[in-house]
Amino acid sequence: MYLPTGEAFKTLHEALSWIMLAMVFFHVAGVVVESRVHHENLVMAMITGRKPGDAAEGIPSSHRWIGAILTLGVVAGALWFFQGKLTGSPARPYLPFVGKALPDNKTWRSECGSCHLAYHPTLLPVRSWKALMDRQDDHFGEALGLDATVTAEVFKFLQDNSAETGLTEPAHKINRFIPKDATPLRIIETGYWIEKHRGVAEGVWRNPKVGSKANCGACHLDAGRGTFEDAAMRLPKWNRRPD
Numbered sequence: 001m002y003l004p005t006g007e008a009f010k011t012l013h014e015a016l017s018w019i020m021l022a023m024v025f026f027h028v029a030g031v032v033v034e035s036r037v038h039h040e041n042l043v044m045a046m047i048t049g050r051k052p053g054d055a056a057e058g059i060p061s062s063h064r065w066i067g068a069i070l071t072l073g074v075v076a077g078a079l080w081f082f083q084g085k086l087t088g089s090p091a092r093p094y095l096p097f098v099g100k101a102l103p104d105n106k107t108w109r110s111e112c113g114s115c116h117l118a119y120h121p122t123l124l125p126v127r128s129w130k131a132l133m134d135r136q137d138d139h140f141g142e143a144l145g146l147d148a149t150v151t152a153e154v155f156k157f158l159q160d161n162s163a164e165t166g167l168t169e170p171a172h173k174i175n176r177f178i179p180k181d182a183t184p185l186r187i188i189e190t191g192y193w194i195e196k197h198r199g200v201a202e203g204v205w206r207n208p209k210v211g212s213k214a215n216c217g218a219c220h221l222d223a224g225r226g227t228f229e230d231a232a233m234r235l236p237k238w239n240r241r242p243d
C-alpha cells in the first residue's frame with residue numbers, strides 16, 4: 001500500500017542525495033587542491049598506500065588485502081547490478097529493481113492483453129473500468145463481445161485492484177488527480193498521466209517504436225507488471241525527422 005506520508009521522506013531523501021553529491025564534489029576538489037598545494041600525488045598514494053615523508057609518521061600497514069577485498073566487492077557489486085545492461089539479456093534488461101508483484105488474473109490478462117498491453121487495474125478508478133466494460137461494443141472502434149461470466153470475472157479483478165486501492169504510488173496519484181465527477185476512459189487522459197509526460201519531447205512520441213501514447217511498454221519495461229517504477233524506465237531515441 002502506498003502511503004502519502006512517504007512523500008515527505010522522499011523529499012528529504014532527495015535533499016540528502018544532493019548534499020551527498022556536493023560532499024563528493026568538495027572531497028574530490030580537496031584532493032586536487034591538496035595535491036597541488038603540497039606537491040604530493042595523493043591519488044597514487046591511495047593506490048599504493050605509500051607517501052614520501054618521515055618514517056616515524058607512517059602507519060605500520062596500508063592493509064592492502066582489506067583494500068583489495070573491498071575493491072573486488074565493489075567491482076562485483078557493479079557487475080551484478082549492471083549485468084542486464086552488459087549482456088543485453090532480454091529476460092532481465094533492467095536490474096535489479098523490479099518492484100513488488102501486483103495481483104494478476106489469467107482471464108483478464110488474456111482477454112484484455114490480446115490487442116494491447118493489459119493495462120493494470122491500478123491505472124484507472126472503478127467507475128472508469130465499469131464504463132469501459134459497459135460499452136464493450138464500442139471499445140475505441142473495436143467490439144470486445146465478452147460473455148457475461150468472463151465480463152464478471154474481469155470486472156471483479158479490475159474492481160478489486162483499481163486505482164482507489166492505492167496499491168502503487170501511481171495508483172494513488174492517478175486517483176487523487178481525477179475530479180470526482182469525471183470518468184476518464186483513457187489512462188492518457190488522466191491529469192496525473194498528462195502531468196508526468198509533459199516533459200517527454202515530441203520527437204520521442206514520433207519514434208516508430210512508440211507509435212501510440214498508450215503503448216506504455218515502449219518506455220516502461222515493467223508496464224506488463226503494472227508497477228511503473230522509475231528504475232524501469234527507458235526512453236527510446238528521438239525521431240528528429242518530422243513526418
Ligand code: HEC
Nearest residue numbers: 111112114115116119140142154185186187188189212214
Ligand atoms: C479487439 C481488441 C481489443 C481488446 C480485446 C481490448 N481492447 Fe482496449 N483498446 C483497443 C483499442 C484499439 C484501443 C485504442 C488504442 C489507442 O488509441 O492507442 C484500446 C484502448 C484501451 C484503453 C485506453 C488506453 C489509453 O489510455 O489510451 C483502455 C483502458 C482499454 N483499452 C482497456 C481494455 C480492457 C479492460 C480490455 C479487456 C476487457 C480491453 N481493453 C480489451 C482494443 C482492444
Ligand code: HEC
Nearest residue numbers: 170187188196200204205210213214215216218219228230
Ligand atoms: C515515450 C515514452 C513513454 C510512454 C509511451 C509512456 N511513458 Fe510513462 N513516463 C515516461 C517518462 C519519460 C516518465 C518520467 C517523467 C518524469 O518523472 O519526469 C514517465 C512517467 C510515468 C509514470 C510516473 C512514474 C513515477 O514514479 O514517477 C507513470 C505512472 C507512467 N509514466 C505511466 C505510463 C502509462 C500507464 C503509460 C501508457 C498508457 C505510459 N506511461 C506511457 C515515458 C513514457
